[in-house]
Amino acid sequence: MNVAQKSQDQITPDFSTFDSIFRPKAVAIIGASNKEGSFGRLFLEGIIKAGYSPIYPIHLREKELMGLKAYASIKDVPVPIDLALLMVPYSEALKIVRECVEKEVRGVVLFTSGFGEKGEEGKQAERELAKIVAGSRTRLIGPNCNGLYSPAVKLVSLPGSLITGGVTTEAGTLSVVSQSGSLNDFLVQTLTRKNIRFNKTVSTGNECDLHAEDFLEYYGSDPNTTLIAGYLEGIKDGKRFYQLAKEISKKKPIIIWKGGMTEAGARSAVAHTGALAGSSVIWETMFKQAGIINPNSFEEMVDCILAFSWTGIPKGRRIAILSSMGGTNIGTTDNCIRAGLEMAKLTDQTKERLNQLLPGAGTSASNPLDVGVGGMMNPKVFAEGMKIITEDENVDMLMLVADPDAPLSIPSIIEAIPSIKKPVTVSIFDMLDLTESHYRKFLEHRIPVFHEPKRAVAALAKMCEYADYLKQYK
Amino acid sequence: MNVAQKSQDQITPDFSTFDSIFRPKAVAIIGASNKEGSFGRLFLEGIIKAGYSPIYPIHLREKELMGLKAYASIKDVPVPIDLALLMVPYSEALKIVRECVEKEVRGVVLFTSGFGEKGEEGKQAERELAKIVAGSRTRLIGPNCNGLYSPAVKLVSLPGSLITGGVTTEAGTLSVVSQSGSLNDFLVQTLTRKNIRFNKTVSTGNECDLHAEDFLEYYGSDPNTTLIAGYLEGIKDGKRFYQLAKEISKKKPIIIWKGGMTEAGARSAVAHTGALAGSSVIWETMFKQAGIINPNSFEEMVDCILAFSWTGIPKGRRIAILSSMGGTNIGTTDNCIRAGLEMAKLTDQTKERLNQLLPGAGTSASNPLDVGVGGMMNPKVFAEGMKIITEDENVDMLMLVADPDAPLSIPSIIEAIPSIKKPVTVSIFDMLDLTESHYRKFLEHRIPVFHEPKRAVAALAKMCEYADYLKQYK
Numbered sequence: 001m002n003v004a005q006k007s008q009d010q011i012t013p014d015f016s017t018f019d020s021i022f023r024p025k026a027v028a029i030i031g032a033s034n035k036e037g038s039f040g041r042l043f044l045e046g047i048i049k050a051g052y053s054p055i056y057p058i059h060l061r062e063k064e065l066m067g068l069k070a071y072a073s074i075k076d077v078p079v080p081i082d083l084a085l086l087m088v089p090y091s092e093a094l095k096i097v098r099e100c101v102e103k104e105v106r107g108v109v110l111f112t113s114g115f116g117e118k119g120e121e122g123k124q125a126e127r128e129l130a131k132i133v134a135g136s137r138t139r140l141i142g143p144n145c146n147g148l149y150s151p152a153v154k155l156v157s158l159p160g161s162l163i164t165g166g167v168t169t170e171a172g173t174l175s176v177v178s179q180s181g182s183l184n185d186f187l188v189q190t191l192t193r194k195n196i197r198f199n200k201t202v203s204t205g206n207e208c209d210l211h212a213e214d215f216l217e218y219y220g221s222d223p224n225t226t227l228i229a230g231y232l233e234g235i236k237d238g239k240r241f242y243q244l245a246k247e248i249s250k251k252k253p254i255i256i257w258k259g260g261m262t263e264a265g266a267r268s269a270v271a272h273t274g275a276l277a278g279s280s281v282i283w284e285t286m287f288k289q290a291g292i293i294n295p296n297s298f299e300e301m302v303d304c305i306l307a308f309s310w311t312g313i314p315k316g317r318r319i320a321i322l323s324s325m326g327g328t329n330i331g332t333t334d335n336c337i338r339a340g341l342e343m344a345k346l347t348d349q350t351k352e353r354l355n356q357l358l359p360g361a362g363t364s365a366s367n368p369l370d371v372g373v374g375g376m377m378n379p380k381v382f383a384e385g386m387k388i389i390t391e392d393e394n395v396d397m398l399m400l401v402a403d404p405d406a407p408l409s410i411p412s413i414i415e416a417i418p419s420i421k422k423p424v425t426v427s428i429f430d431m432l433d434l435t436e437s438h439y440r441k442f443l444e445h446r447i448p449v450f451h452e453p454k455r456a457v458a459a460l461a462k463m464c465e466y467a468d469y470l471k472q473y474k
Numbered sequence: 475m476n477v478a479q480k481s482q483d484q485i486t487p488d489f490s491t492f493d494s495i496f497r498p499k500a501v502a503i504i505g506a507s508n509k510e511g512s513f514g515r516l517f518l519e520g521i522i523k524a525g526y527s528p529i530y531p532i533h534l535r536e537k538e539l540m541g542l543k544a545y546a547s548i549k550d551v552p553v554p555i556d557l558a559l560l561m562v563p564y565s566e567a568l569k570i571v572r573e574c575v576e577k578e579v580r581g582v583v584l585f586t587s588g589f590g591e592k593g594e595e596g597k598q599a600e601r602e603l604a605k606i607v608a609g610s611r612t613r614l615i616g617p618n619c620n621g622l623y624s625p626a627v628k629l630v631s632l633p634g635s636l637i638t639g640g641v642t643t644e645a646g647t648l649s650v651v652s653q654s655g656s657l658n659d660f661l662v663q664t665l666t667r668k669n670i671r672f673n674k675t676v677s678t679g680n681e682c683d684l685h686a687e688d689f690l691e692y693y694g695s696d697p698n699t700t701l702i703a704g705y706l707e708g709i710k711d712g713k714r715f716y717q718l719a720k721e722i723s724k725k726k727p728i729i730i731w732k733g734g735m736t737e738a739g740a741r742s743a744v745a746h747t748g749a750l751a752g753s754s755v756i757w758e759t760m761f762k763q764a765g766i767i768n769p770n771s772f773e774e775m776v777d778c779i780l781a782f783s784w785t786g787i788p789k790g791r792r793i794a795i796l797s798s799m800g801g802t803n804i805g806t807t808d809n810c811i812r813a814g815l816e817m818a819k820l821t822d823q824t825k826e827r828l829n830q831l832l833p834g835a836g837t838s839a840s841n842p843l844d845v846g847v848g849g850m851m852n853p854k855v856f857a858e859g860m861k862i863i864t865e866d867e868n869v870d871m872l873m874l875v876a877d878p879d880a881p882l883s884i885p886s887i888i889e890a891i892p893s894i895k896k897p898v899t900v901s902i903f904d905m906l907d908l909t910e911s912h913y914r915k916f917l918e919h920r921i922p923v924f925h926e927p928k929r930a931v932a933a934l935a936k937m938c939e940y941a942d943y944l945k946q947y948k
Contacts, residue, residue: 039847113846159847160879164908180801186903189878193906231801259804262811268842272800297809297928298802298903326746327654327705328772330733335771337736368742372587373513373633404663405634429660429772430925432667434638436910451904451925454771 018218020106022150024082031087032057046162051154083107090114101138110142116274126208145205146181158185172197177215178231195443213241220248229255234275249291257301291469306448307459311423313467316396318344321368323401324375329368332453339461350392379408383416397423425456492692495581496624498556505561506531520636525628555579564588575612584616590748600682619679620655632659646671651689652705669917687715694722703729708749723765731775765943780922781933785897787941790870792818795842797875798849803842806927813935824866853882857890871897899930
């Protein structure tokens with residue numbers, strides 16, 4: 001079945017190829033090596049260590065690699081292979097992909113670079129690759145990619161994640177498709193450390209066969225995926241992508257960082273994955289109409305993923321701010337307004353309750369709320385203030401700015417948040433040793449936390465945009 | 475001498491009042507206390523611990539506080555007092571300021587809040603305070619502030635800094651004026667941990683006597699201050715501020731975050747320090763014409779301070795990007811263009827040198843430069859690449875995106891940077907345990923480092939704006 005040619009009207013697509021790719025019964029590694037310091041060894045070692053089994057290393061001469069029996073060719077392997085990872089020289093790539101097709105491997109990941117991103121010769125080779133797999137039982141990911149991550153089966157082929165060992169085989173519900181391999185890798189490493197768990201991730205590179213759209217469709221129908229994130233440079237079938245995203249985003253948020261939105265960025269995208277990046281206006285319009293959340297940097301993408309993973313969508317744009325820092329409250333109010341949020345007008349009843357909670361001087365029972373020194377001296381003030389404010393019918397969401405000087409307030413804030421029914425984000429300034437452990441504590445408790453209020457504002461504003469998109473379909 | 479009424483034409487202002495405030499020969503603490511858990515105790519204890527001497531605690535009944543002889547009134551102290559810190563109830567404030575005037579104290583810091591920010595009665599009290607000090611030898615800072623930090627004389631009166639102990643008495647060349655006390659405090663705590671050292675900082679609160687403008691003027695003429703940063707909500711004498719800033723910024727960069735730039739933000743500024751924030755268009759025009767660098771969040775302010783402290787000003791807007799991450803390179807190129815930078819066009823000679831350095835596949839010898847897996851496998855590639863690129867005559871500045879998966883490259887990058895004559899910034903993603911020690915290492919070596927490329931771009935773009943301002947006067 002050629003997924004790329006599938007009709008949009010098909011109601012129940014056959015996703016067995018993708019199931020074989022992400023939950024393979026057997027994996028071959030072609031280009032595996034024993035040689036110290038080689039990429040083939042690093043990979044083989046890392047993949048074994050991550051825990052996937054059974055692995056079949058392929059090596060022309062060696063009979064055994066890292067304790068596993070090696071085969072001279074994939075065609076010699078005595079069992080069916082669902083997934084083959086190819087770390088082979090450019091000159092060998094076509095021949096070996098052909099062998100994979102003959103072996104009826106379901107998915108081939110071609111890590112090798114130097115194809116379309118280098119010029120016309122490489123583009124021609126990509127067209128050859130597409131022809132080799134066309135009509136066969138084999139689908140190709142890449143070239144110029146770095147593979148996938150499927151924690152449920154302990155499969156990790158991301159080089160950075162293998163080297164630094166910062167990945168887990170605990171599965172979550174976030175799935176990622178990235179045209180950049182390194183970005184896929186860094187997203188896994190960053191978010192894993194921030195306590196986000198993945199369901200599946202893949203980097204698609206130059207996309208000579210399987211495209212980002214194909215994975216978007218698969219994730220859309222995947223019951224284990226509740227949130228989709230992606231990094232794109234260009235899309236081969238824009239219309240299909242748009243139609244898919246428009247439908248999927250009604251059920252699952254889609255967060256996409258698009259590289260190559262300026263002319264200079266688009267030129268470098270060609271050198272990176274050979275993608276034609278297209279006009280930024282078209283992309284922005286498309287994102288808006290398809291309900292796609294569109295951060296414009298790595299950090300903003302990470303921030304959006306934290307917010308969408310761990311809080312509900314706000315019902316409206318009315319935000320309340322609670323902190324012990326008058327100055328940043330004013331600037332944060334500015335940033336809320338600039339981002340299209342509204343400052344919630346607290347009811348008289350809420351103000352009265354807050355005035356009872358707070359010592360009179362140095363605080364102002366309004367929004368933004370500055371609990372002043374009172375918050376530093378009494379660890380319960382933040383937690384109580386949060387409860388009072390979020391019970392106000394005029395408040396849709398709350399941004400708490402935690403006080404690094406009031407460490408005793410952190411446990412009571414963490415304890416209070418789960419019982420609050422409205423979205424709450426926390427900000428805490430990056431003061432290295434003073435705040436690192438607090439920052440981690442919030443992440444451990446799955447509370448969206450940011451190193452400054454402005455970043456929380458940006459993520460909340462994206463949630464509001466998404467809420468508006470959903471309202472059209474209610 | 476009334477500084478606020480000083481003429482702009484005065485060439486050599488008498489700054490002796492400010493010298494007495496920041497380098498006092500003796501300090502009195504009025505409102506000091508023995509009582510466990512009280513603010514007066516926390517302060518006294520913290521100030522003693524920070525190392526300033528001699529301190530004269532004032533207490534109505536106690537004869538001794540924390541081992542120091544206490545006096546019932548400041549008028550009983552047998553030596554002249556340069557600086558008095560007042561942590562007294564609102565109802566006592568006027569009386570005690572009067573006593574300070576009688577004692578001819580040079581500077582009085584009135585921490586007490588509940589004045590103009592609370593309404594008309596408080597405003598009236600502020601006018602009384604101004605009258606009390608008018609024409610006397612005494613100048614007043616505050617009310618509703620948290621004092622100052624003058625490391626050269628081991629004087630720290632910032633409550634957060636005293637509690638968390640993260641301040642040093644090592645002096646640097648950055649001086650700060652902030653209308654918000656907490657912001658002053660957090661800036662000191664954050665930047666100290668990032669290896670920036672201060673010369674002087676002050677929070678001016680409601681400014682019933684001394685204004686932010688006065689400190690701006692003082693810092694402008696202060697030979698120990700090379701960089702000025704500030705947080706403002708409103709300015710009493712806008713024309714004077716503008717004229718001062720326009721002159722000072724020709725010699726020293728001035729970085730100002732302005733709160734209350736939106737209507738909602740301006741409303742909350744009134745509740746915070748009673749300031750009238752004014753129209754954002756007027757402020758933005760003024761900042762531009764006076765050569766003031768204008769970040770719009772705490773993090774951006776901190777980022778600008780790192781960049782202005784540790785790199786030279788770029789000669790032009792042509793930037794080069796070096797990383798091992800193709801994906802973020804494209805998006806970062808977008809963010810450079812959006813911020814008004816230009817992508818440098820590398821000469822053929824540079825490209826040839828880069829091609830010799832880099833393995834052929836997976837990299838593209840252009841700008842942005844992706845050193846790919848080569849950078850991960852060979853720790854010298856980043857350092858060599860940086861040298862080659864910055865030797866290109868078409869490159870004004872370099873942004874390096876460090877690879878968290880290539881920790882061995884970090885020492886050679888750190889070693890290479892000091893010999894590079896053009897501005898270099900480093901970005902490294904915030905991957906918690908994986909990157910925290912690298913991040914610290916860059917800070918230790920006074921290399922401007924950011925948790926993502928977009929933040930480096932923002933800081934560099936501000937430097938370019940400042941360079942353009944300076945060009946007018948060459």
